[in-house]
Amino acid sequence: MENIYEALKRTSKSDDFMQSVMTIRQKLLHLSYYNSTVNHEMIHRDLLAAIQHSNTDIGDLNDLKNAIPLDGIYMSSNLDEITLRLLQGFIFIQMDQDLHEGLLINVADLERGYRENNLAENEYSVIGPKVAFVEDLDTNLNLLRKEIISVNLVFEEQIKGTMSKTRVVIAYIDGVVNPQHLNTVRQRLGDLDFDVIYDTSTIDQIISDNTNTPFPLFMSTERVDRMKVNLTRGHIAVISNGSPYVISGPTTFFDFFNSPEDFYLPWILGTFFRFIRFIAIVFSIFASSVYVSVMTYHYTIVPRALLGPIIESRMNVPFPPFLEVLFMEITVELLREAGARLPTKVGQTLGIVGGVVLGQAAVQAGLTSNTLIIIVSLSALASFVTPIFKMANTIRFLRFPMILLAAGWGGLGMIIGVMFLLGHLLRLKSLGTPYLVPLFPFRYKGLREFIRTPFSMNSERPGFLRSLKDKSYTVQKHKDISDDYSNE
Structure with a gap:
């Protein structure tokens, strides 16, 4: 024996x-x-x-x-x-x-990981689990063990930070994860030489393929269910003691617009909301710059029915469209930053009252137009639909370069900005994986990232991860019991 x-x-x-x-x-x-x-x-x-x-x-x-x-x-x-x-x-x-x-x-610790203040706050969803990671590493490992009961779930611990001596864990599922990706994370984390590890965000920036980019190259999440899905797909997670956020990779640009809630709804609704997010992101980046471009250089393309209301709203505004937009965008960012730093109830009150009062006062003072108030407000709302906070910050930042280019060269400046943006995205990689896959390089099966396909068609793991196991589950057709009754 x-x-x-x-x-x-x-x-x-x-x-x-x-x-x-x-x-x-x-x-x-x-x-x-x-x-x-x-x-x-x-x-x-x-x-x-x-x-x-x-x-x-x-x-x-x-x-x-x-x-x-x-x-x-x-x-x-x-x-x-x-x-x-x-x-x-x-x-x-x-x-x-x-x-x-x-x-x-x-001797299971049934209470560890579940307390009143570890609900997901920044990635809240109406449907689905709401348990989030906390600052204690052992608690976070316990949460993952409870969700993935498999001996193949492996934790590799390292001590990082010459002064902080922070415990950092690499988590992955053996037999699923790509060994090349795993060895890359091990090598980069092993080479990390830092005095103090403040957060997993510090590790994210240090081990990224490109540190000179506003785009996040690792998924950062506080939700346990999102990390559970990422691990089972073949991602590698990095968990740091003292941080309630866990990062995972490799990721693509489109992963940041997928919400766990998409899988808790029927696939048709999940696909609809996913398309809404993509449309909202495009609107958020380009709405203000299009206004500046049209009002400065291309006002002849404005339909005659809209020309009158726009002229009337801007009649008493002494500033050019560029300064008008810049003033409103900075005001919105100030309100957002102030609301984020204040206690929750006070921050919500400040956002509502400040937005209404300042917007109305700015129009009456002739500092901006009603049309721009609507555009900037919708643009700010559209930026909130991004499920991952780090990508939402990137979207907020991209509006300002586009506004500057639109003020300088109008539509041509916006085209130049889009070309630079696409060129930058094409160069980015996450653990050696192209950032824009499945569009570049083109992968036909990868187009399911845009559509929340039904579970009967979603058994294969993403091809760009090159997992050791292609399928996560076996699809079986259900038997229609009505046929049995019809034969009686």
Whole structure:
């Protein structure tokens, strides 16, 4: 019969898997458990201390079982069952004289990771789970272990920061992740030499393929369900102690506009909302610059029905369109930044009252026009639909270069800006993966990233990840039971 202690040591690759040998009452006990899933206080107070102070003579596993005042204890010699139970928060105890079986004891930490203040705030969704990561690394690992109960979920821990000594973990699913991507992350994280690791965002910027870009090259999320999906698809996650955000890669430009809520709705609705986001992003970047371009150089293309209201709204405005737009855009950014730094209730009040009061006062003072108020307001609203906050910040930034180019050269300046933007995006890579895939290089099957396809057509993992397993599940056709009734 196989030595289970050695078999567990050989098969478990994750750094949070622990094995130790303890001497209690002249008996050698071999302990195996996952550090991220067990309640350590329960192990020391209710388990080991109980064995130490028990009046029962411990000669075999039955005596050991009787000495432990806990429920949910049973013997097992089945390696598969033991592995599954360990992942669920059990501890496996063996005695030195027989390492072919042992006791499985339930010491799972059921409360870790669930508290009132770890709900997703910045990536909120109406439908679906709302549990978010917290600042404690062990808690975050526990949350992932609860969602992905597999021995193939591997955690590799490193200590980074010459002064902070921060624990950083690389998480991936063995047998699914591309080894080339994994080795790239290991190499870049291994070369990281930094005094203090402030957050995973620090690691994100240091290990990115290109640090001279406003675009995020790693997915940063606080949602556990999003990271669960990313890991099962073949992404690699990096988790840092002290940070409630987890980054993962490789990612593409289009991944940042997909919301987990898309998969909790029927695929038709998910696809509709996904298209709404893409349209909103285009509008947010170009709406203000189009206004500047048209009002400065191309006012002849304005329809006659709209020309009168626009002239009337700008009649008392002393500034050129460029300064008018710049004034309103900066005002909106000031309101947004002030609302974000204040407490939630105060920030919401400031945004509503400040927007209404300042907008109305600016129009009455002749500093801006009603038309521009509407355009800038819709542009700000459109930027909020981006599910990932870092990409939303990038969209906010891109408006200003486009406004400057539109003020300088009108429509030609906007075309120049778009060409520079596309050229920059074409050069970007995430862990060596082109940022604009599946458009460049073109991948026909990758076009499903734009459409939330039904689950019957979504079993294959994204091709750009080059995962070791192409399919995540097997699609089976449902039998129509109405045929059975018709044959009776």
